[in-house]
Amino acid sequence: EYGGQVCYVGKSSMEVLIEVTSEKDGVKNKVINAIFSMVARDRDNKAYNVPILDPVNDFEKSLYAQAKHNRQRRIERAIEALHIRPPTPDERLVIHQLFMDRKNVKHKDWVEMNDTSFTSIILMQPQNRNIHNKVFGGHLMRLAFEQAWASAYMFSGKRPTIASTEEISF
Numbered sequence: 001e002y003g004g005q006v007c008y009v010g011k012s013s014m015e016v017l018i019e020v021t022s023e024k025d026g027v028k029n030k031v032i033n034a035i036f037s038m039v040a041r042d043r044d045n046k047a048y049n050v051p052i053l054d055p056v057n058d059f060e061k062s063l064y065a066q067a068k069h070n071r072q073r074r075i076e077r078a079i080e081a082l083h084i085r086p087p088t089p090d091e092r093l094v095i096h097q098l099f100m101d102r103k104n105v106k107h108k109d110w111v112e113m114n115d116t117s118f119t120s121i122i123l124m125q126p127q128n129r130n131i132h133n134k135v136f137g138g139h140l141m142r143l144a145f146e147q148a149w150a151s152a153y154m155f156s157g158k159r160p161t162i163a164s165t166e167e168i169s170f
Helices: 058-080 089-103 137-156
Strands: 002-009 013-024 027-039
Touching (some): 013 058
Antiparallel strands (some): 013 027
């Protein structure tokens, strides 16, 4: 069973909580929680104002507070992102030292990152596209998850389980 709930809204943005549960012998277990940040767009792909969200009970208010905190954290991380701000002099020294420590050492348990690359090519079929001939976001998310799972399996040699999903941006 899966379900979703809008937890926070801005002017055109929304944070949506998705929960997936399984049931065995009458006992429900939470399988996955996922948080999606989404933006409402009109036909011209411009931001579209969404209704104001009114959390009523304590549970909804706690979801709203957590979502507001998540939004602030995303904003702060975006400001500190490497494509916005270069590393500080201290961070550069740490990065350089890590590089120098690793450069001349070959460890039997270490794997070069470029040796973990795994690529798939998939042709998008008409059923995976919307009326604007764009691939459905959910389909892309599923393909991305499958790619991540396959990469983790090939790297570790063991069946991975998903621990969390960070941002998914379209």
